[in-house]
Amino acid sequence: MSGRPTVLDDLAAAAAERAAALKKARDLDELYQEALLYEKRDFAAALRAPGLSVVSEIKRASPSVGFIGEVDPADWAAGYERQGASCLSVLTEPDRFKGSLQDLDAARDRVAIPVLRKDFTVDEAQVLEAGTRADAVLLIAALFDAASLARYVSLAVEVGLTPLVEVHDEAEADLALESGASVVGVNNRDLRDFTVDLATFESLAPRLAGATLVAESGVKTPGDGRRLRDAGADAVLVGEAAMRDPALVAKLSALP
Ligand SMILES: O=C(O)c1ccccc1NCC(=O)[C@H](O)[C@H](O)COP(=O)(O)O
Numbered sequence: 313m314s315g316r317p318t319v320l321d322d323l324a325a326a327a328a329e330r331a332a333a334l335k336k337a338r339d340l341d342e343l344y345q346e347a348l349l350y351e352k353r354d355f356a357a358a359l360r361a362p363g364l365s366v367v368s369e370i371k372r373a374s375p376s377v378g379f380i381g382e383v384d385p386a387d388w389a390a391g392y393e394r395q396g397a398s399c400l401s402v403l404t405e406p407d408r409f410k411g412s413l414q415d416l417d418a419a420r421d422r423v424a425i426p427v428l429r430k431d432f433t434v435d436e437a438q439v440l441e442a443g444t445r446a447d448a449v450l451l452i453a454a455l456f457d458a459a460s461l462a463r464y465v466s467l468a469v470e471v472g473l474t475p476l477v478e479v480h481d482e483a484e485a486d487l488a489l490e491s492g493a494s495v496v497g498v499n500n501r502d503l504r505d506f507t508v509d510l511a512t513f514e515s516l517a518p519r520l521a522g523a524t525l526v527a528e529s530g531v532k533t534p535g536d537g538r539r540l541r542d543a544g545a546d547a548v549l550v551g552e553a554a555m556r557d558p559a560l561v562a563k564l565s566a567l568p
Pocket of ligand 1: 319320369371375376377481499501505506528529530531549550551552553
């Protein structure tokens with residue numbers, strides 16, 4: 313690490329501490345078997361369905377915005393599903409996003425659509441943990457080297473999860489492709505300085521041709537959805553704007 317740690321560094325360090333506690337509490341072979349047995353919904357297929365797919369996020373708070381809103385995760389998940397969401401994303405990070413594994417369980421129990429566990433994955437134990445209660449797991453490319461990203465992608469696939477590999481620049485896009493990931497999220501938010509620019513997706517999408525593409529962050533209007541779809545997005549991942557106005561999910565889902 314060089315210079316002052318960023319929020320992303322802090323989130324990763326805190327996630328490593330939670331992973332260490334998980335490994336103390338759980339036998340990894342048992343967790344692996346549990347993950348193998350847990351029946352998954354097909355996240356990748358839901359993203360590839362005709363029309364623009366919408367991944368709606370349960371996000372109570374964030375480092376860039378602070379508090380967004382208190383919701384009951386099960387009711388909120390059901391509302392998103394009624395609005396036409398193809399998938400859910402549930403933040404499980406407890407400190408800066410105010411999420412939890414309980415939120416994930418409550419949300420997934422209430423709906424039939426696939427659910428992404430959204431967290432700062434830095435340990436294989438967290439992939440296994442996701443495999444016992446979710447359908448997809450987030451892997452942020454900036455937190456990995458090439459060999460470890462490929463290993464985490466393989467492990468996720470092995471236990472039946474869809475790995476969503478998230479990138480923000482060309483080097484990370486290449487890392488994602490080399491890792492064997494077939495679903496790639498382009499985050500329009502720079503997780504180090506929080507600037508958001510939808511042009512990030514537009515510039516990286518051609519490099520990622522062939523992958524199933526999710527445009528993440530900064531989607532606020534149906535016009536944003538149209539713009540990202542025209543640039544090649546199979547799906548958009550919407551957090552804050554959907555928390556403030558769930559009807560946006562219906563408008564985005566209606567886009568061809
Ligand atoms: O949202 C943040 O402030 C943030 C800060 C540091 C690391 C990750 C962060 N967000 C995770 C996400 O990528 C978003 O929750 C997701 O893409 C939805 O974004 P939005 O629709 O802009 O809420």
